[in-house]
Amino acid sequence: xxxxxxxxxxxxxxxxxxxxxxxxxxxxxxxxxxxxxxxxxxxxxxxxxxxxxxxxxxxxxxxxxxxxxxxxxxxxxxxxxxxxxxxxxxxxxxxxxxxxxxxxxxxxxxxxxxxxxxxxxxxxxxxxxxxxxxxxxxxxxxxxxxxxxxxxxxxxxxxxxxxxxxxxxxxxxxxxxxxxxxxxxxxxxxxxxxxxxxxxxxxxxxxxxxxxxxxxxxxxxxxxxxxxxxxxxxxxxxxxxxxxxxxxxxxxxxxxxxxxxxxxxxxxxxxxxxxxxxxxxxxxxxxxxxxxxxxxxxxxxxxxxxxxxxxxxxxxxxxxxxxxxxxxxx
Amino acid sequence: xxxxxxxxxxxxxxxxxxxxxxxxxxxxxxxxxxxxxxxxxxxxxxxxxxxxxxxxxxxxxxxxxxxxxxxxxxxxxxxxxxxxxxxxxxxxxxxxxxxxxxxxxxxxxxxxxxxxxxxxxxxxxxxxxxxxxxxxxxxxxxxxxxxxxxxxxxxxxxxxxxxxxxxxxxxxxxxxxxxxxxxxxxxxxxxxxxxxxxxxxxxxxxxxxxxxxxxxxxxxxx
Numbered sequence: 274x275x276x277x278x279x280x281x282x283x284x285x286x287x288x289x290x291x292x293x294x295x296x297x298x299x300x301x302x303x304x305x306x307x308x309x310x311x312x313x314x315x316x317x318x319x320x321x322x323x324x325x326x327x328x329x330x331x332x333x334x335x336x337x338x339x340x341x342x343x344x345x346x347x348x349x350x351x352x353x354x355x356x357x358x359x360x361x362x363x364x365x366x367x368x369x370x371x372x373x374x375x376x377x378x379x380x381x382x383x384x385x386x387x388x389x390x391x392x393x394x395x396x397x398x399x400x401x402x403x404x405x406x407x408x409x410x411x412x413x414x415x416x417x418x419x420x421x422x423x424x425x426x427x428x429x430x431x432x433x434x435x436x437x438x439x440x441x442x443x444x445x446x447x448x449x450x451x452x453x454x455x456x457x458x459x460x461x462x463x464x465x466x467x468x469x470x471x472x473x474x475x476x477x478x479x480x481x482x483x484x485x486x487x488x489x490x491x492x493x494x495x496x497x498x499x500x501x502x503x504x505x506x507x508x509x510x511x512x513x514x515x516x517x518x519x520x521x522x523x524x525x526x527x528x529x530x531x532x533x534x535x536x537x538x539x540x541x542x543x544x545x546x547x548x549x550x551x552x553x554x555x556x557x558x559x560x561x562x563x564x565x566x567x568x569x570x571x572x573x574x575x576x577x578x579x580x581x582x583x584x585x586x587x588x589x590x591x592x593x594x595x596x597x598x599x600x601x602x603x
Numbered sequence: 604x605x606x607x608x609x610x611x612x613x614x615x616x617x618x619x620x621x622x623x624x625x626x627x628x629x630x631x632x633x634x635x636x637x638x639x640x641x642x643x644x645x646x647x648x649x650x651x652x653x654x655x656x657x658x659x660x661x662x663x664x665x666x667x668x669x670x671x672x673x674x675x676x677x678x679x680x681x682x683x684x685x686x687x688x689x690x691x692x693x694x695x696x697x698x699x700x701x702x703x704x705x706x707x708x709x710x711x712x713x714x715x716x717x718x719x720x721x722x723x724x725x726x727x728x729x730x731x732x733x734x735x736x737x738x739x740x741x742x743x744x745x746x747x748x749x750x751x752x753x754x755x756x757x758x759x760x761x762x763x764x765x766x767x768x769x770x771x772x773x774x775x776x777x778x779x780x781x782x783x784x785x786x787x788x789x790x791x792x793x794x795x796x797x798x799x800x801x802x803x804x805x806x807x808x809x810x811x812x813x814x815x816x817x818x819x820x821x822x823x824x825x
Contacts (some may be wrong), residue, residue: 285616288623317717323823324770330823331724331766336759346661391662399727399763400720406665413662440619448626455634463641463667471672478796482674485793487707488726499799548710548719 292440294419296450298569299562301376301422303453304383304415306558307408308374310551311390315367326350326396327359340398348395349388366393376424383420387412404552407460411453411559418449453562458520465516474513477506489547498546515539529563536560633658641665678803679733680704681725682787683768686816687779699787700775702768703729721825725767729788731760743812752815761786761814770822783816 324330332340334354341347349362366389372378373386390412394405419442421427468474473482484495498504515535522528537557544553636658639648648655685697706722735758737748751757757765764786772781790810791803 281620284620284624288616288620291623292619317715318720321717321720321825324825325720327823329821331721331770332759332763333766333820336762340759344661344664397724399724399731399760401727402723403667403669410663410665438615440615441622444619444622444626448630452630452633455630456637459634459637459641460665460667464669464671466642467668467671471674473674473796474671479670479674481796481799482676482793483670485799486675487678487680487704488722490707491711505796545714548714550714550719 288444291447292443294443294446296562296565297419297422297446298566299564300415300418300420300446300450300453301424302561302569303411303558304376304379304420305374305423306561307411307415307555308370308386310408310554310558311370311386312367312374314551315363315370322363323356323359325400326363326393328354328356330359330397332397332399337396337398341395346395347392349392350396362389362392365389376420376422376426377429379420379424379426380416383412383416383418387416402549402552404549404555407456407559408555410456414449414452414456416449417445419443419446450562453559454523457559458523461516461519465513465519468513468516474509477509480505480508480512484546489549491546491548495546512539523563533560533563633663637663637665641667677790677792678703679726679729680789680791681729681764681767682789683771683775684785684787685768685772685775685777685781686783686785687772687777687781689779694782695779697777701789702771702775705771705775718825721767724763728760728763728767732758732764732788735760737761743814749815752817757817765817766820766822769819770825772819774825781819783818785814785816787811787813 318325328334337348338351341351350359353359353362369382369385369389372382376382387409390405391409394401394409426433468479471479473479481499484490484499490496498508519532519535522532537560540553540556544550636655639645639651639655640659642648644652680701680703682699683702684699686694687697689695703722703725706718706725709718710716710722737744737751737758739747748757765784768784768786769781772784788811792810793803794801
């Protein structure tokens, strides 16, 4: 009986704690980062929109419908199969991405953002590089998060209250944030799990084979790496070590800084050397929920103090210069 | 925190605890399902495969193996050859054009090129073709392919490659009106790491697969 009561008490405490929203800034930054990436993606392919997503596009309608039926899914594009329909969906998708990024009607726009982004990728099954897979999954979780931080909603409707019960909204938000973090852990865990089973990953030469591929090479740079036995070994083992450690260190209050720095370095390398910028930027964006609001606030204070010290320093220099430039009295 | 406690603990503690327990259960189940589809099959995941697939697909489908366990050991190039009407309505055939190399070079010059998405499409579609039903024991099943092409039911991945080639006909400088195109997949094996200073070997076994000509379709230009 005592154990049961203690269990109930613990449950009650945990549920109370989980009702207070955590990491709102991280979730808001993720919204801004993923939304911005999607806007750039839409804008970059403005000229090719008919080729990529139009009815006479690269994936023919019958093929697209067959693939959708095979995976038992849908895209908004199938309900508007005319050129005008595809055109409208493209522009609406862009508007929704803007709304999502700016945080205008954040809850509503997060649902639309998921729907439109999902539809875009389902229309062209082959135009994927792994980054959009994570983006879609995170966009799904973010529909349940409170994304009103750093948003237009906060500026335009400061007095607006949530319709949902306050503790339930808090709980959903926190679970959505945890889901994003667990998803990230699973991603790196799986990646490391498969790598340690590979013969060339174990003997430290896998990076050579990856960078030797024509699609993932950057002439003049990647050959510098794969010609060097030391760089190939360090790069191969470094990747495995980072991916193995990531799912565990992610939860440590100090080690997570190391995880973040490692993720930025690894994905910058992948983005530049292997030519997967969208994948890399999505991966880095996903790490914004690693830090809590107090940590972001501390960073903001530090940046402000640095700016202040720089501006006061430059003011002092200006005063000194003005004084020295002034004609001295005889 | 205190204010929230005053608001909630007195009004709806049971409901709140139930929600918390429910959401925790949901999260645990969801990520166990995710692990079940991302990790290699186990007796348990095989036994509950239908339920797991029903939960995960389509929204949470994922694969994060990233060049593992075995990274590529060869370059796969998508080649295209065009049949076109030249002056005097004579049907001529172009030389083979390496589409993959063309797009790779564009992306290597500019990492943020809008054509990166076409390069990725070529790569993914060529990978899917190699895994499709037209290959039997690693070799092209010509009879099957011809049957599918005759009924216009070639694998979507192959059709996608053909449509990319169709959209590129002007860009690659076909001198007349194109009437048909055919695709080939060319494989260049790399030397092993210990022989890394050697060039790729274009004459490795099973290095080229040529698909039949298909008539031109209206495809939006790139």
